[in-house]
Amino acid sequence: MTQARCNYHHGDLSNALITAAAELIERDGTLDFTMAEAAAKAGVSAAAPYRHFASKEELLRAVRDLAFLGLDHAAMETLEAHEAGSLEGILALGHTYLAFAREKRAFFSLMWEDRGDSAERRLEAQSKYGGFGVLVNMVQTFCEKQGSGDIDALYFATQIWSLAHGIATLEANQMLDLFDASIQPEHLLDDGARTMLAGILNPAVGTTPKRAGMQKRA
Amino acid sequence: MTQARCNYHHGDLSNALITAAAELIERDGTLDFTMAEAAAKAGVSAAAPYRHFASKEELLRAVRDLAFLGLDHAAMETLEAHEAGSLEGILALGHTYLAFAREKRAFFSLMWEDRGDSAERRLEAQSKYGGFGVLVNMVQTFCEKQGSGDIDALYFATQIWSLAHGIATLEANQMLDLFDASIQPEHLLDDGARTMLAGILNPAVGTTPKRAGMQKRA
């Protein structure tokens, strides 16, 4: 059932192909492996993949889902390694994000490239993305601990995620050190996240006009 | 000289191809035009492009440069439309960035996709990217006006750019409204930028340990 001893019928080709593709991407650092390569790596003919994926695009979408799982996993690990709702934990989660982007470059960009998938496909993938939920919880707990439990953690987590994402992307494009080679991505993120969190707990006066939407919604 | 009346020699094929490619990208919203299409649009044979670009990748790199110019241009316009060093101007620049990402989706992603170009090529492209410089100046002037002229504007501009970039990217991937459809990209950015700027002028106490690198370098 698991591993057929005779060949012809592979038994789990779909997953084998996803894995093969992921390995080729990892090896080459690009997405331009060929279907034939992936098939060969899984031990089948070049046409076989099409019994499981309508196109290379679809295989790539499956690999992307795997990448999201990987990021989720890293987030969970980070979560468990730190005290709930600690500033330290939030920053560590950011570092995990930057490290993932750096170490799994090709996968990270695959995750955010436009693969023209259907709205349903996207929704499904998104609903599985738990990494962001981890951040939301951390921010929520952080605020509660600081006595500001009525803050809209989802909103601020989104802001912090955006910052982390931007830093990761710009770093990948060597744009962060455009005019200053000494800028450190993690420092930039730590610093920004701290400022944001401080801003939440202690809304700035003077410089800040309207601040609608900062409080938790009903 | 500009427009040869006889054909055969086009006169300015290189640019014509870049324009043709840009138009095809604009029209289809994707990068998968064919070299033959672009060539036809420029009125030449399918092989002609290779006298000017070694590969489709290289043509795409040229289009990317054009996209950067477009963003620069938008930034300049925004700069001129607002008072120097005003908070309003900084926020408007952010809106320009988000609008560009939204309206020139395909170009925006082309700008940040890995096209595997050489370090020199990238340096050259980067050095031309003036949009970021506009932001740096705005932040610098803003700080001076607020009496904090010794702040490292480059550092904080990078932080704000990162935030804007992350928001733009996540929005393009429909990730911003993952759990809350009411989140508005521009609001998120305005809010974050305000918090950051407030944080600069009035460094938070209590929540913020080490803050190395926040002051202007010597």
Next chain:
DNA sequence: TCGCCAATGTAAATAATATTTACATTGAAT
């Protein structure tokens, strides 16, 4: 148990493109 079938594989086309090759044209400098 036997025979059928849907699922899954295979080898051999197809098709779409990028890219190369061998040859043509042309404007400009000598």
Next chain:
DNA sequence: ATTCAATGTAAATATTATTTACATTGGCGA
């Protein structure tokens, strides 16, 4: 006027994705 380097063209090539027509097989109902 001649020649050459640059620039074009048409006709290969090469590489892949994808399809087609046929093969194998495991499981399921009779």
